[in-house]
Amino acid sequence: MAETDLIKLYSGKILALAAEIPHTGRLDAPDGTATKRSPLCGSNVTVDVRVADGRIADFAQDVRACALGQASASVLGAVAIGRTRDEIERARDALEAMLTADGPAxxxxxxxxxxxxxxxxxRNRHKSILLALEATAEAMKQAEQAACA
Known part of the structure; x- marks a missing residue:
């Protein structure tokens, strides 16, 4: 990897997002919790959600990831509240397609x-970038299953 490639990858905007992750920490008594880990780099994200009427009512994330994983969690944290599991899963799938198949954002x-x-x-960074969305989708699934139990 050339030095210019690294500079392009770790742009000022990505580093600024990584430094300002919304909704960090953990929730007391969440409806759903999930941790996702990238075995390649060791990044992991734990997400707690409270769900009301099928939408995220409260959201917290504990992010231990590279700058790209942190930037991804930052983007998600800014818009997570009010989203449905379907919206989160569509965003996850679109992000994966953006990264792996030159799809749109x-x-x-x-x-x-x-x-x-x-x-x-x-490619070795893709899993870290997807962690926050994957953990959120799984936490929402757990919350929905608990509500039906």
């Missing part, structure tokens, strides 16, 4: 993931 309100387009060529 996810649609609003998830368009902020566009900043991660330079990571397409760094």
């Amino acid at each position: 996810p649609e609003a309100p998830f368009e902020g993931f566009e900043v991660l387009i330079p990571a397409r060529e760094f």
Whole structure:
């Protein structure tokens, strides 16, 4: 990897997002919790959600990831509250397609993931970038299953 590639990858905007992650920490008595880990780099994200009427009513994330994973969690944290599991899963799938199949950035309100387009060529970073959305989808699934039990 050339030095210019690293500079492009770790742009000022990505580093600024990584430094300002919304909704960090953990929730007391969440409806659902999930931790996702990237075995390749060791990044992990734990997400807690409270769900009301099928939407995220409260959200917290404990992010221990590289700058790209942190930037991704930052984009998600800014728009997570009020989202349905279907919206989260569609954003996750669109982000994965953006990274692996040159697809477009996810649609609003998830368009902020566009900043991660330079990571397409760094396949070893894709899993870290997807962790926050994967953990959120799983936490919401757990919350829905608990509500039906």
